[in-house]
Amino acid sequence: MKKLLFRCAFLCSVLAAAPSLCHGADELSSSLGLYDSPPPLARFPRPASRIAENVTVITSEEIARINAHTVAEVLQTLPGIQIDQLQTPGSVTFFEMLGASGRHVLVQIDGVAQNFIGSENVAQVGLIPVQMVERIEVVKGAASAAWGSALGGVINIVTKSPAADRVAAGMVSASSGKSATRDLRAEASGSGERFGYYLTAGKLRSDGLVAGNDTDMNHGFGKLNYGFVNGGELALSIDARHSMVGLEESRLLDMRDTGAATHTTGNLVLKYPLAQRLELEANAHAGRREALSHAARLTTGTPLYNARGEEAFRGADAALNWGDASHALKAGVSYEETEVGLHESVRRLPQQNYDLGLRRESAYLNGIYTAGRLSILPGARLDRLSLMEDPVSFTLGATVRLTDNTLLRGYAAYGYSMPIISNMGMVNGQVQRDLQHVRTVQAGVESADLPFVWVKATFFYAEVWNIQNFDRPTPKLDQQVKQGAELELKSSPFYGFTLTGAYNFTDARDHKTGEKLSSIDAGPRQALKVGVRYDNERTGSSATLLGDWAKLHDLGPLGKAKGELWDFHLAQKLAPGSESSPELFLSWHNIFNSDRYIYDFRANAPRWFEAGARWFF
Amino acid sequence: MRAFALFLLLAFCLPPLPCAQGADLLILESSRSQIYSDALRGFRSECRSSEETVHLSDYAEVDVQRLVKEERPRVVVAVGDRALAASRKVREVPVVALLSLSLNRHAPDSVGGVAMTVPPREYLKLFHELGVKRVGVFYDPQKSGQYLKRAQQEARQEGVSLVAEPLRNPRDLQGKLARMKGEIDALWMLPDATVVTTVNMEALLLFSMTENVPAVSFASHYLKNGAAAALDIDPFDIGTQAGELACSLLKGGSQHVPVLDPRKAQLKINESVLRKLHLRVP
Numbered sequence: 001m002k003k004l005l006f007r008c009a010f011l012c013s014v015l016a017a018a019p020s021l022c023h024g025a026d027e028l029s030s031s032l033g034l035y036d037s038p039p040p041l042a043r044f045p046r047p048a049s050r051i052a053e054n055v056t057v058i059t060s061e062e063i064a065r066i067n068a069h070t071v072a073e074v075l076q077t078l079p080g081i082q083i084d085q086l087q088t089p090g091s092v093t094f095f096e097m098l099g100a101s102g103r104h105v106l107v108q109i110d111g112v113a114q115n116f117i118g119s120e121n122v123a124q125v126g127l128i129p130v131q132m133v134e135r136i137e138v139v140k141g142a143a144s145a146a147w148g149s150a151l152g153g154v155i156n157i158v159t160k161s162p163a164a165d166r167v168a169a170g171m172v173s174a175s176s177g178k179s180a181t182r183d184l185r186a187e188a189s190g191s192g193e194r195f196g197y198y199l200t201a202g203k204l205r206s207d208g209l210v211a212g213n214d215t216d217m218n219h220g221f222g223k224l225n226y227g228f229v230n231g232g233e234l235a236l237s238i239d240a241r242h243s244m245v246g247l248e249e250s251r252l253l254d255m256r257d258t259g260a261a262t263h264t265t266g267n268l269v270l271k272y273p274l275a276q277r278l279e280l281e282a283n284a285h286a287g288r289r290e291a292l293s294h295a296a297r298l299t300t301g302t303p304l305y306n307a308r309g310e311e312a313f314r315g316a317d318a319a320l321n322w323g324d325a326s327h328a329l330k331a332g333v334s335y336e337e338t339e340v341g342l343h344e345s346v347r348r349l350p351q352q353n354y355d356l357g358l359r360r361e362s363a364y365l366n367g368i369y370t371a372g373r374l375s376i377l378p379g380a381r382l383d384r385l386s387l388m389e390d391p392v393s394f395t396l397g398a399t400v401r402l403t404d405n406t407l408l409r410g411y412a413a414y415g416y417s418m419p420i421i422s423n424m425g426m427v428n429g430q431v432q433r434d435l436q437h438v439r440t441v442q443a444g445v446e447s448a449d450l451p452f453v454w455v456k457a458t459f460f461y462a463e464v465w466n467i468q469n470f471d472r473p474t475p476k477l478d479q480q481v482k483q484g485a486e487l488e489l490k491s492s493p494f495y496g497f498t499l500t501g502a503y504n505f506t507d508a509r510d511h512k513t514g515e516k517l518s519s520i521d522a523g524p525r526q527a528l529k530v531g532v533r534y535d536n537e538r539t540g541s542s543a544t545l546l547g548d549w550a551k552l553h554d555l556g557p558l559g560k561a562k563g564e565l566w567d568f569h570l571a572q573k574l575a576p577g578s579e580s581s582p583e584l585f586l587s588w589h590n591i592f593n594s595d596r597y598i599y600d601f602r603a604n605a606p607r608w609f610e611a612g613a614r615w616f617f
Numbered sequence: 618m619r620a621f622a623l624f625l626l627l628a629f630c631l632p633p634l635p636c637a638q639g640a641d642l643l644i645l646e647s648s649r650s651q652i653y654s655d656a657l658r659g660f661r662s663e664c665r666s667s668e669e670t671v672h673l674s675d676y677a678e679v680d681v682q683r684l685v686k687e688e689r690p691r692v693v694v695a696v697g698d699r700a701l702a703a704s705r706k707v708r709e710v711p712v713v714a715l716l717s718l719s720l721n722r723h724a725p726d727s728v729g730g731v732a733m734t735v736p737p738r739e740y741l742k743l744f745h746e747l748g749v750k751r752v753g754v755f756y757d758p759q760k761s762g763q764y765l766k767r768a769q770q771e772a773r774q775e776g777v778s779l780v781a782e783p784l785r786n787p788r789d790l791q792g793k794l795a796r797m798k799g800e801i802d803a804l805w806m807l808p809d810a811t812v813v814t815t816v817n818m819e820a821l822l823l824f825s826m827t828e829n830v831p832a833v834s835f836a837s838h839y840l841k842n843g844a845a846a847a848l849d850i851d852p853f854d855i856g857t858q859a860g861e862l863a864c865s866l867l868k869g870g871s872q873h874v875p876v877l878d879p880r881k882a883q884l885k886i887n888e889s890v891l892r893k894l895h896l897r898v899p
Contacts (some may be wrong), residue, residue: 164705
């Protein structure tokens with residue numbers, strides 16, 4: 001810990017040596033009596049949010065600051081989320097959120113679930129490029145009443161919309177780093193009379209920062225918008241991604257595992273105002289996902305495993321949204337149909353060879369009722385599932401506004417997550433598909449009333465049961481208790497410098513034995529994330545230093561439980577005054593070359609450096 | 618579990634207690650300055666509706682998209698440039714901007730308001746009264762191109778000839794200004810951020826004095842430095858206009874927000890400069 005503080009202080013002092021300039025009002029604004037420049041020292045970092053859940057939002061501007069390639073790299077910077085290990089950009093990766101496994105977290109892009117039901121219900125956040133992302137909203141904690149299968153939380157990815165004030169705008173970006181890691185991207189966007197378009201395409205490839213971890217991702221995303229006269233909007237989007245990934249390699253175990261994944265989604269979204277404060281929201285979507293996995297002996301090339309998982313899905317959702325900030329109702333129905341198939345050609349086990357169809361029909365109702373400073377937020381959802389029991393989810397939240405910028409929040413929820421619906425865990429030809437349930441309570445406080453610092457504290461307690469565990473010879477359903485706290489802090493900028501910090505403590509145990517759960521299943525017991533940001537609008541410079549320390553529990557002989565990872569990102573506009581200035585950027589990852597991973601054959605990336613340029617026009 | 622379900626049912630069937638009202642208007646004020654307060658006084662005199670006000674200068678960062686999602690206003694009112702920039706990604710509700718230099722006619726359908734530049738005809742009327750025929754003006758085609766196009770069309774009707782020089786870089790002004798010697802009878806200063814820098818304003822006013830041509834400005838601030846006349850905007854009236862616009866949006870119908878010219882301009886003059894140049898006092 002001392003070493004960590006010393007390193008933090010050292011890097012901060014390096015940054016502090018940078019020149020700092022105060023903003024001055026420009027001639028035009030001051031001549032008119034307008035003083036719009038951000039103050040050199042804002043009294044408060046940000047206003048407090050007013051919702052019952054513990055939500056973190058990250059915007060495209062913040063994503064660009066850290067020169068991220070994929071959503072996994074962005075999530076790693078957020079409090080309460082732990083990526084198992086960041087390897088080469090574009091890798092397959094797993095994560096935990098406040099003690100919940102990533103497969104219990106619903107990941108959505110514009111309302112379309114990305115969780116691969118046939119692949120342990122995991123959404124591959126490492127295979128989602130960030131260029132199309134406008135913002136990511138992370139709901140930490142059970143959110144089934146609003147979202148369905150979301151026992152651990154929701155990662156809601158909102159894609160960019162067409163540039164509203166220009167006929168044509170664009171961006172090109174290229175970066176290159178260690179092990180021929182290259183990221184090429186382009187973007188075009190604009191709006192005409194009623195129509196708008198947004199297009200992006202890119203290629204991310206690397207020879208692999210870790211042995212056997214080469215990646216090659218091609219991605220494209222397009223969106224067409226039509227704006228109605230009354231403010232409604234219809235948007236059609238196509239998302240296509242293909243990745244080839246080296247998953248892992250171990251000389252000790254004499255094996256190499258490679259994979260490929262393809263995602264194709266078409267999505268039609270309608271937002272249409274029907275009356276004052278009454279809006280119809282609807283979407284219809286369809287697509288395919290495919291994942292290939294091939295394991296073989298390193299020395300002989302003998303195949304060990306050769307699987308192909310496929311998923312075709314289609315669905316629709318319609319909701320009526322009525323009300324304002326004080327009293328509102330949202331009522332909706334949704335339908336989802338998924339055909340899942342897995343075929344493994346080497347061992348040909350029945351558990352790994354199946355085709356099945358899943359149908360889900362849902363109805364939900366969520367509301368807000370405010371009396372004075374108290375808001376009550378009830379919610380309920382009914383799901384009818386073709387292969388499993390029909391779950392009912394509830395939530396009851398409350399917020400109390402102590403002041404305009406200090407909020408007490410809390411909620412209790414009963415929710416569920418889909419089990420792994422494959423034939424894994426088959427006993428005597430019988431497959432158990434019990435839903436995984438959660439009972440949770442969260443409470444916290446958020447305040448933007450303290451001068452120069454914004455603070456958010458959250459305490460959580462969750463009981464989960466029917467958690468599938470296939471690590472034992474006989475598959476078993478576990479019951480677990482997870483409780484802990486999260487503290488987030490952010491300072492006001494001082495001479496261009498902003499400090500951020502987040503501390504998480506999670507105590508995850510088996511409910512029956514009281515035994516602490518391994519960090520493989522529940523993430524770190526303790527995690528600390530700190531950041532120093534520097535911005536100078538006049539010189540067009542921005543710098544970000546991020547530190548990430550975590551204490552992992554009971555990893556076994558192949559893991560590395562402790563280690564702090566430091567990343568440094570720098571960007572410099574060549575023409576600071578211009579909106580379309582070319583920008584140079586560089587990133588120095590894992591500065592101190594630390595190790596922290598769960599399995600040594602899937603180690604985190606060592607120290608590596610990349611640099612690039614982007615140009616908006 | 619049953620108790621929880623019952624509690625939830627009760628929550629949905631709450632009796633009609635006196636419930637709080639959500640705000641119709643989300644007002645984003647760039648800073649706590651007098652000019653914005655004057656404009657908002659005008660706005661509120663015309664549009665009395667429930668509102669939530671956020672002073673952006675109190676905060677280092679404000680995620681307006683999140684605010685709109687949480688506050689669910691029916692109209693966002695952006696006062697000042699910083700507020701308009703922060704609202705540029707808002708799509709769910711119309712945005713009415715005022716006292717923002719970056720509001721132009723390229724704005725998307727849902728963003729509009731009251732511009733800060735007095736309409737060209739007011740300036741042309743002033744040139745006519747001053748008795749000048751050839752008027753030199755610098756402008757950035759990206760920022761003021763559309764305004765200049767309008768000005769040129771109206772100038773022909775008023776019998777005024779505009780000597781318009783496009784300027785894409787503030788540093789180019791000095792050279793282009795030298796070429797205007799003897800070609801113009803008056804200088805017209807537009808509120809264009811590319812043109813208006815401290816160095817350029819000094820150069821323009823120096824040119825006006827040495828070449829004996831009156832400089833007509835967009836702000837009375839320059840009268841003390843040698844400008845002959847200025848057409849000031851009236852923040853209160855701009856607020857009133859924006860209030861009318863916001864009220865019409867609250868009444869429903871089209872969500873298209875037009876960009877309007879300010880309807881009121883206050884003429885301020887520097888008599889000594891006008892006398893020295895032997896020009897008629899308007």
